């Protein structure tokens with residue numbers, strides 16, 4: 001595995017790899033866990049070569065968020081990726097990604113609004129901007145993202161469609177199912193912030209969501225069920241619920257009632273200093 005942090009070196013390495021077959025990109029911010037490795041394995045099954053990017057993107061963190069605290073462990077991450085047969089670890093620094101004078105922002109309307117977009121203003125502009133740059137830097141045939149960030153995936157697909165991207169084409173942007181711990185907690189690099197007591201409380205989120213989905217499928221009114229879900233989280237030790245919403249799975253349009261199309265329950269809630277997000281088919 002080559003670890004590369006210069007764009008010209010990346011381009012020459014990719015020229016050789018692309019000549020040998022399809023290239024897959026797995027964009028990450030590092031602090032890799034088994035969910036990321038599942039993505040890497042899915043990428044390896046689909047492409048001749050896998051490129052993983054690790055870049056803690058300052059533009060997607062708001063003032064007062066955890067940019068400085070975000071776990072950084074490049075050497076350990078590189079060892080994991082080497083063992084998975086990754087061809088290239090693309091690890092640019094901030095000056096390479098956003099050189100002096102950088103002035104361009106990508107803002108995706110509609111799907112960026114509400115949910116995490118409301119609690120984290122500017123977050124999805126930062127995500128869309130860096131992912132567009134990563135796509136242009138690597139020019140992958142396919143790209144894989146975890147479904148834990150369901151809204152992020154919708155934003156990236158919208159961007160790829162709207163900007164007529166071809167590498168990757170929107171249809172080659174693949175979402176991988178959420179990797180969960182045995183107790184149901186969705187895997188996340190931010191789970192590292194949880195104290196042992198909070199880690200024990202955290203699975204309440206997935207359990208309360210499953211109960212809400214069962215209630216909605218059983219005919220319970222959506223608004224009342226979501227209010228009960230919030231109460232269950234607060235009773236279970238969460239300090240605040242940023243949102244608990246039923247949305248159309250594709251457009252993310254709010255759903256007051258469960259219709260016939262695919263729906264998604266999306267929740268963000270705070271446990272101590274950690275903000276946990278999760279989503280499930282509903």
Ligand code: PAF
Nearest residue numbers: 027028029057127130149
């Ligand atoms: O999901 C993430 O880790 C990040 O938002 C991403 C897609 C790598 C962009 O920085």
